[in-house]
Amino acid sequence: MYGVPPADARVTAVVVTFNRLSLLQGLVERLEQVPELAEVLVVDNASTDGTGEWLATRGDRVLGRTLDENGGGARGFHDGLAWAVEREADLVWLMDDDGLPDPGCLARLLEEKDLDFWGPLVVDEAQPERLVFPIRLPGGTRVVHELADVRRAATAGRIDGIVIPFNGVLVTRELVQRIGLPRAEYFIWGDDHEYRLRAEAAGARIATVVDAQVRHPSVGSLGTPMMFGRTTYNHSPSDLKHYCMARNNLLNLREYKGWPHALAFVAKTAWFYTFTRPSPGRLAMSVRAMYDGLRGDFTGHRRYL
Known part of the structure; x- marks a missing residue:
């Protein structure tokens, strides 16, 4: 205390x-x-x-x-x-x-x-x-x-x-x-x-x-429904926001919740950009952001500024 x-x-x-x-x-x-x-x-x-x-x-x-x-x-x-x-x-x-x-x-x-x-x-x-x-x-x-x-x-x-x-x-x-x-x-x-x-x-x-x-000010809906409405995903139209979210959220989950939660987030991201809102480009960005975070590279977001 x-x-x-x-x-x-x-x-x-x-x-x-x-x-x-x-x-x-x-x-x-x-x-x-x-x-x-x-x-x-x-x-x-x-x-x-x-x-x-x-x-x-x-x-x-x-x-x-x-x-x-x-x-x-x-x-x-x-x-x-x-x-x-x-x-x-x-x-x-x-x-x-x-x-x-x-x-x-x-x-x-x-x-x-x-x-x-x-x-x-x-x-x-x-x-x-x-x-x-x-x-x-x-x-x-x-x-x-x-x-x-x-x-x-x-x-x-x-x-x-x-x-x-x-x-x-x-x-x-x-x-x-x-x-x-x-x-x-x-x-x-x-x-x-x-x-x-x-x-x-x-x-x-x-x-x-x-x-x-x-x-x-309102920020709109923070959760896009996915998996037949059983859960949501924080999708953003901003590449900068998405890159940082994918990188930083994975690190937070790994550090404070453990690898099972981190891997579940990886799977959720893959599902979302494969089935919910198909986007090979956004999926590739997600993978790159997560990889950058895991290897301690915090410069990748600059390409989206």
């Missing part, structure tokens, strides 16, 4: 952004109104839309750091979390530039005193009674998409053992010092899940606080 942050804990927000200045501006302006925050650290993934110049105009409470190249969300959160710890943060509030915490979201999260890694629900900004990222309830296979279902499943306002990183999650300094930083080499897709799995393996106390919320 990790130490409980002091009542006067220093809370720092870390925001990762890339070429979405208008979204970043709305988020930073919201965060500047959060009294519990000591400062806001923005990691800019080498944006070309004026983000760096705009950050230079902010006050002392908002600091920006522009990376030398686009390292994806994974490097952004790796560097941002390290930066926050260097600046003596006791708690770090992690988020992308396309989410918008409700007023009072952080205050509600801070009411929980016995957690190490916890966050809000992420709801659809256009349909706030629906989750952007569905939650698989602990102790079973049920996946819920509606806010009402999550609230019914909660105990004392939260669901233990589940969190959706990095969308408004809080992490303690003590946990970061114990388990390290997110894997920068993952670029995108799976870095946040790997960090949650690592925290879980280290015995961290994890939870979702259901009456703390972040508004987020």
Whole structure:
């Protein structure tokens, strides 16, 4: 069990952004109104839309750091979390530039005193009674998409053992010092899940606080039905996202679930691009991505940038 942050804990927000200045501006302006925050650290993934110049105009409470190249969300959160710890943060509030915490979201999260890694629900900004990222309830296979279902499943306002990183999650300094930083080499897709799995393996106390919320644009359906509707597959039309998903998900399964789960994912991918949505090119890409990951090559995604 990790130490409980002091009542006067220093809370720092870390925001990762890339070429979405208008979204970043709305988020930073919201965060500047959060009294519990000591400062806001923005990691800019080498944006070309004026983000760096705009950050230079902010006050002392908002600091920006522009990376030398686009390292994806994974490097952004790796560097941002390290930066926050260097600046003596006791708690770090992690988020992308396309989410918008409700007023009072952080205050509600801070009411929980016995957690190490916890966050809000992420709801659809256009349909706030629906989750952007569905939650698989602990102790079973049920996946819920509606806010009402999550609230019914909660105990004392939260669901233990589940969190959706990095969308408004809080992490303690003590946990970061114990388990390290997110894997920068993952670029995108799976870095946040790997960090949650690592925290879980280290015995961290994890939870979702259901009456703390972040508004987020819809990302569409995250699961395409396959095998006659008995399961789903995270198909993306983006080659970049698919390459990173295939590579990183295989590594996460091998590391935290074991080879049987990893091989099942390989078989699932082969089925999907052979029968569900036949695509020899996408199947070949999947094989290449998985092979790259197994041999420790984290440069292959660059061909899809």
